[in-house]
Amino acid sequence: MGASRRAFLSQLGRKKGFQVEDSFSDCVTHVISENNSRDEVQQWLKSQHKDHMSVKLLDISWFTESMRAACPVEILDKHKLQDVQEQKEESVEFLIPSYACQRRTSLENHNASFTDALSLLAENAELNNEEGRAVAFRRAAAVLKAFPVKVTSTAQLRGLPCLGEHSQRVIKDIIENGVSSEAESTMHSERFKALKLLTGIFGVGAKTADRWFKEGIRSLTQLVNSGHELKRDQQAGLEHYYDLNQGKITGHDVDFLITHPDEGKEVGLMPKVVSWLTAQGFLLYQKTTRNSYLEKEDGPAQPSSNMDRFERCLSIFKLEKPEMKIDKKWRAVRVDLVVSPMSQFAFAVLGWTGSKLFERELRRWAGQVKSMSLSSHALYDNKQCKYLRATSEEEIFAHLGLEYIPPLERNA
Template identity: 65%
Template sequence: MVPLKRRKVVSSETGSKAGDQIKFPQVVLFLLERKMGASRRGFLSELSRKKGFQVEEKFSETVTHVISENNSASEVRTWLDSQVKGQTPSAHLLDISWFTESMKAGLPVQILNRHRLQEQQTPEEEVVAFSVPSYACQRRTTLENHNTVLTDALSLLAENAELSDEEGRGVAFRRAAAVLKSLPEAVTSMTQLRGLPCLGDHTLRVIKDVLENGASSEVESTKQSERYKALKVLTGIFGVGVKTADRWIRERILDLQQLRDSGQTLNRAQQAGLDHYDDLNQPVSKAEADSISEIVERVVVSVLPGAQMNLIGGFRRGKQTGHDVDFLITHPEEGREEGLMPKVVSSLEAQGFLLYQKTTRNSYLESKEGPGRPSSNMDRFERCFSIFKLLKKVKHGEMLTEEEQRKGWRAVRVDLVVSPMSQFAFALLGWTGSKVTFKNPPLCFSSSLKKLKLLLLFLKLFERELRRWAGHERSMSLSSHALFDSQQGRYLRATSEEEIFSHLGLEFIPPSERNA
């Protein structure tokens, strides 16, 4: 039998490398990278192997000694629990001081109490624990966000997942961010998050990283990713979806100038989006939204007297800025709204207000969209997606230069939606949001219906949660058109949002508190 000190270990993904002599087979080390850093961990691992220690690159049940730096015992234990599900690791949890002394001595030193990791001292009376309902439609979420740093980090990871066509991961991050937005105070300790819904292991790791280090390493790495930066720019073009942007990136088109120089054939929407890129990626103020509202409402009423128009989306929830302006139009007399959209669009075009427009017809049929089919993720209303030319107001007597005259207007995204009065309450609820939009939204309005469905899947978190609640908790099917009760086998009518909440067995939440 070969003496133990001369025995060599077979090379593998984990454990010591081939050629390393294992002098202490009863000791298997694992160095925790958290707070230690990858380069320092690599150096210390190599050092310990040269001293005859066996080191595992990945944690497993064979590990006997876990070495950590600047972590408490509870923090390391939480990490270990995430690695070995349902089992309690029996390894010693040791401070880096034990490792340093062992390296100096050239053998494993005796484990003293000062070597063992200490529990984190957090007085329970100083920790404010939170409790919130599972569904966003049960929570009141105002615009006052006490955890912006955390929610911004999660939202960026959600956006990256959505840009990578990973729907499930994106929704998970969005739901987690929505929970944090609803909290009454800032999160300062991980213990405050115990028992909160929608916070998975990945989310908790990101939150912990931000709380302890001021930023998430994963988020910072994502921000620097060439693909992420290119997708942000290219999907910021009106009419460009993720698949188109991804194809351009594979062709090494990474920014607007490269796109202009590439000779790519753009459709009408994409060309308009490229022409007005800067304007469309600037926030729209509430004052600008009100100015557009006055113009559109004047046209709507002139075309159909008695018609009603509502400013919806984020502005209805109380936001002072947005990325587009949405209007919902109806008429008190059912059927009078039919044929309204073409007339409104024609009048706006004749007055020079539309730089681009695409109109879709109403394709919703209650008899087919109800009990026979599951609710769609998108509505089927008559809509007009447009780029609006908003003139800048000039003070009395103010003279503009030729350059100033040329810049005397800005382009704004404006969406018009026409709903029958019988469906108006459902449309108002659905289009109020909250919307989970990209900072530079990828718009697929000129693309196929399938692409548009995929895009809208991400758009309205509050509405998505309402539909999830309806299906899972009430055996109902909710859309922006109607509410169908599967148990009763009939539609439940509503003339207001309050009635819809009542049908669903939910407390009414006003628009200003739907900012999930």
């Protein structure tokens, strides 16, 4: 470990309340080392001519984890320095496929500190309309979500896909210092906090939030007092802001996919459903758009303009919460109602099930690997110049030459 790095980590430890000695002495209880074997450290301790038998010899990972916890964490086997032979035996490389749609990703995440930082940087890039950077961070985070063990060394990242230089710098920073300085700086920046708040309003996108930010708007109160004439969905989103954002990390709350077993009879279902919900007092807000999808014999239009054109109702539901003892016994919940013809239903289910990145990667795999065009409506084989029909998600995965991944493992 270099002198400047040791000085930085020592200062960090002292700020967290640890007693850090600059040289070895009888009061030292833990010796922290980086990129050294147990034999090497023991040889060094012997050269100090002091009793070292009771000293714990630990890897830098124990120190960084303790920094994150702001207290000494439990010493596990993985934290103890190993002999050279043990290090070689435990150096296992994990093969992670390049496309997220090839990987099973459950909600069990061994690397949340890394994925949280990368996801935050991705969100910041999205708020600044930097789609390329956002996707790069999302892909890097997805790889670490699927990694089967906790990352404690950059050596474990060797050979992994989708980890660009920027993402690797973020990961290295967290391994060495416990946090990403870039992510911390971003999270506490005035711009990020304001844009995150404003885009949390239903109906407000990044461009609108950016315009308001440039006008000096930083809070909901300032927005209300600004005199801006809000659209109907934005008015509803502002009115029910705290309900819609309470305890929610991303996305809205519920999607309903509606179909009819007889092709064509799904037409007219949406008005009936909306009318019934209105009569029951469920709807605080709703806006319905018609189905504009048209299947062309010579193949679909550009994927970006043809991804999802189902008849849809964007709504805010009023759901009772009888267990609440305060005056307000209900909460507002975002709900999307989507009507699909039976012939497209399997594609609709697949398109609405899984993380945004997983769906993006499915389409990327289809185009780049299989020369196909996939949307929430259909799958078209560009080589055979024909649509590939399917009545289940499993059939679609088979058409794409992919192992079927169930919905609970599409959390890329």
